[in-house]
Amino acid sequence: MDKLIDAIEQAQNPSIVGLDPTEALVPAPVLAAYTEEATNAVDDESQAPAAALAMAYFQFNCAIIDAVADIVPAVKPQIAMYEAIGPAGVDAYTMTCEYAQQQGLYVLGDIKRGDIGSTAAAYAKHFGDDCLGDAWHENGITVNPYLGSDGITPFVEAAAASDGDVFALVRTSNPSSAQIQELELADGAKLYEHVADLVSQWGADHIGRHGYSLLGAVVGATHPQQGSELRARMPHTFFLVPGYGAQGGTAATVRGMFDADGMGAIVNSSRGIIGAWRDDPSYSDDVNASTALDIVARCARQAAMDMRDDLRAMLP
Amino acid sequence: MDKLIDAIEQAQNPSIVGLDPTEALVPAPVLAAYTEEATNAVDDESQAPAAALAMAYFQFNCAIIDAVADIVPAVKPQIAMYEAIGPAGVDAYTMTCEYAQQQGLYVLGDIKRGDIGSTAAAYAKHFGDDCLGDAWHENGITVNPYLGSDGITPFVEAAAASDGDVFALVRTSNPSSAQIQELELADGAKLYEHVADLVSQWGADHIGRHGYSLLGAVVGATHPQQGSELRARMPHTFFLVPGYGAQGGTAATVRGMFDADGMGAIVNSSRGIIGAWRDDPSYSDDVNASTALDIVARCARQAAMDMRDDLRAMLP
Numbered sequence: 266m267d268k269l270i271d272a273i274e275q276a277q278n279p280s281i282v283g284l285d286p287t288e289a290l291v292p293a294p295v296l297a298a299y300t301e302e303a304t305n306a307v308d309d310e311s312q313a314p315a316a317a318l319a320m321a322y323f324q325f326n327c328a329i330i331d332a333v334a335d336i337v338p339a340v341k342p343q344i345a346m347y348e349a350i351g352p353a354g355v356d357a358y359t360m361t362c363e364y365a366q367q368q369g370l371y372v373l374g375d376i377k378r379g380d381i382g383s384t385a386a387a388y389a390k391h392f393g394d395d396c397l398g399d400a401w402h403e404n405g406i407t408v409n410p411y412l413g414s415d416g417i418t419p420f421v422e423a424a425a426a427s428d429g430d431v432f433a434l435v436r437t438s439n440p441s442s443a444q445i446q447e448l449e450l451a452d453g454a455k456l457y458e459h460v461a462d463l464v465s466q467w468g469a470d471h472i473g474r475h476g477y478s479l480l481g482a483v484v485g486a487t488h489p490q491q492g493s494e495l496r497a498r499m500p501h502t503f504f505l506v507p508g509y510g511a512q513g514g515t516a517a518t519v520r521g522m523f524d525a526d527g528m529g530a531i532v533n534s535s536r537g538i539i540g541a542w543r544d545d546p547s548y549s550d551d552v553n554a555s556t557a558l559d560i561v562a563r564c565a566r567q568a569a570m571d572m573r574d575d576l577r578a579m580l581p
Numbered sequence: 582m583d584k585l586i587d588a589i590e591q592a593q594n595p596s597i598v599g600l601d602p603t604e605a606l607v608p609a610p611v612l613a614a615y616t617e618e619a620t621n622a623v624d625d626e627s628q629a630p631a632a633a634l635a636m637a638y639f640q641f642n643c644a645i646i647d648a649v650a651d652i653v654p655a656v657k658p659q660i661a662m663y664e665a666i667g668p669a670g671v672d673a674y675t676m677t678c679e680y681a682q683q684q685g686l687y688v689l690g691d692i693k694r695g696d697i698g699s700t701a702a703a704y705a706k707h708f709g710d711d712c713l714g715d716a717w718h719e720n721g722i723t724v725n726p727y728l729g730s731d732g733i734t735p736f737v738e739a740a741a742a743s744d745g746d747v748f749a750l751v752r753t754s755n756p757s758s759a760q761i762q763e764l765e766l767a768d769g770a771k772l773y774e775h776v777a778d779l780v781s782q783w784g785a786d787h788i789g790r791h792g793y794s795l796l797g798a799v800v801g802a803t804h805p806q807q808g809s810e811l812r813a814r815m816p817h818t819f820f821l822v823p824g825y826g827a828q829g830g831t832a833a834t835v836r837g838m839f840d841a842d843g844m845g846a847i848v849n850s851s852r853g854i855i856g857a858w859r860d861d862p863s864y865s866d867d868v869n870a871s872t873a874l875d876i877v878a879r880c881a882r883q884a885a886m887d888m889r890d891d892l893r894a895m896l897p
Contacts, residue, residue, distance in 0.1 A: 287703070315713045345696055349706040351716020355671045377696055379725060380661055381755035381823075387603070390665035397631045400667020409695060411727045411750055413757030434727055439697035441729030448775060449767040456772065459764060507697075 266430050266481060266503045267473040268404065272338035272371050273531060278573040279523070279580070281373060281505075282333055282565075283535025284342040284361060286322040287349075290540045292561065296321050298554035315350050319357040322347070325561065326361040329539055330368050332562035333569045339371035341505075341533055362402035371404045373505065377434065379409035379416045389423035405430035407483060407505070410460050417467050421480050425471055430479045430503075433464045436495065438485025438508030457491070458498065465499045477503040477529065484522060486514025486532065493521030496529065504530040509572070510537030516579040527580035534572055541568035582746050582797060582819045583789040584720060588654035588687050589847060594889040595839070595896070597689060597821075598649055598881075599851025600658040600677060602638040603665075606856045608877065612637050614870035631666050635673040638663065641877065642677040645855055646684050648878035649885045655687035657821075657849055678718035687720045689821065693750065695725035695732045705739035721746035723799060723821070726776050733783050737796050741787055746795045746819075749780045752811065754801025754824030773807070774814065781815045793819040793845065800838060802830025802848065809837025812845065820846040825888070826853030832895040843896035850888055857884035
């Protein structure tokens with residue numbers, strides 16, 4: 266986790282921008298701009314709409330990345346948004362990751378993978394392969410703990426070998442997460458607390474010079490009290506905190522996820538930054554794609570600065 | 582689940598072939614056969630090894646599919662094996678799914694996705710998109726329940742709209758799965774039993790003409806007693822049963838996962854079928870790629886027939 270923590274310290278900003286494009290979050294002129302180029306690029310005309318959308322997402326992401334690269338330490342593309350397009354979207358995902366790394370950003374791939382051991386070992390090649398190289402361009406990834414240590418250890422080992430990080434789901438931000446994560450166990454603990462203890466154990470052999478393991482935890486901003494308790498319960502586990510902004514999290518609700526030095530967590534905002542252009546009075550669907558991307562970039566930069574300042578004001 | 586059950590009835594065979602290629606499971610002459618073609622196909626020479634491997638995996642899969650299409654009702658490609666190559670592998674995955682559907686097979690994409698609601702809705706486009714069409718060519722997919730109903734409902738709704746199916750992890754086949762899935766809850770139930778009850782509820786509004794919901798469950802062949810109990814506990818939930826063969830499951834360990842009519846489950850084998858060529862005396866690394874694929878096909882067909890007959894002998 267040292268690379269991420271160094272980047273946070275340099276930016277003096279524990280926030281991460283979620284690059285989660287959807288057709289509602291990308292301006293209409295940008296969505297429309299790549300139809301001709303896509304039609305020329307594909308062999309089969311039926312693939313043109315997907316190719317055009319993938320091109321639009323990538324250009325949108327590049328505009329955001331250029332606008333925030335000197336403000337934030339990291340970005341978090343959510344691969345679901347790209348898989349929604351099909352394989353062309355997966356290409357846009359890896360191109361986005363590569364471009365963000367080229368601009369000096371730490372890339373956290375929000376992929377939430379998890380499977381039995383032999384399969385997890387295949388997924389762990391997201392961190393690169395000796396022969397094939399680094400196809401995904403991710404510095405960290407998210408994983409799901411439901412399969413136990415078999416499903417996590419291959420990721421931890423691959424991350425250790427490539428200076429990467431892994432974040433396991435512990436307490437997610439969504440409303441229904443309590444249905445499983447808050448189940449009370451026979452010993453009186455909640456399930457997510459037990460998962461937290463396992464995650465601490467699984468990462469205990471990989472603690473970096475900042476005192477945090479390369480195996481982090483996902484803890485939603487929508488659970489401030491539980492987040493504070495988890496901070497005390499797992500002092501060597503770095504937190505990825507989704508749920509700030511659109512999902513209701515604020516600087517106050519995430520405060521307890523940080524340690525006494527104001528470190529130990531990074532807070533994600535997606536829609537609040539990449540969709541900030543939707544509230545800008547200078548935008549209309551009649552502007553051209555280039556102007557739309559300029560507005561996207563200006564609004565994202567301002568929103569990223571506002572979020573940074575909001576978090577800074579809360580930290581020691 | 583009706584389409585899958587009809588296919589099982591037609592083949593009189595409740596087995597599914599896992600299309601999980603790795604460099605150890607694809608013969609060396611096949612792995613070596615696409616180097617030149619791949620080098621010509623890519624813009625950037627550094628991408629040639631991944632492109633060659635993706636081509637080899639796809640040709641290997643086609644040989645398996647052709648060999649078993651009249652024996653088994655379904656195939657289950659594990660997307661991790663393809664993501665291990667990078668985006669070129671994802672293309673090989675979708676091409677494999679499409680080819681298998683063209684040969685009349687039901688395709689169960691083993692993707693184990695799961696996320697918060699808005700993100701799950703994006704993943705649910707694995708079942709197709711009104712504008713972009715069907716990019717993934719999957720009839721069913723696997724999902725992870727750790728996020729609760731928010732993470733499952735979008736998949737169920739998308740499946741209902743497209744005649745697809747969803748299989749939620751309940752009790753996985755791997756050794757460490759007990760660490761979380763067998764935790765005892767305050768009410769005395771095990772966690773996986775509680776998840777089973779939730780999965781039954783979440784699928785209750787979508788029961789097909791064979792009496793099974795479109796929301797199925799993954800129940801490992803390595804847990805025969807628990808599988809029998811789950812069969813009784815969730816009578817309208819169809820089971821995907823991994824773990825037969827290489828992981829230690831047998832016809833005897835999966836028997837309890839079936840209902841009184843010998844229906845209600847489909848048993849997966851991957852390595853035992855796609856890797857059967859490794860025990861064939863006519864194979865050596867000196868044969869050419871075409872001969873190697875012929876051996877792969879012959880051995881896979883025999884292994885698929887043996888598995889079918891093994892399961893048939895156990896069923897009523």
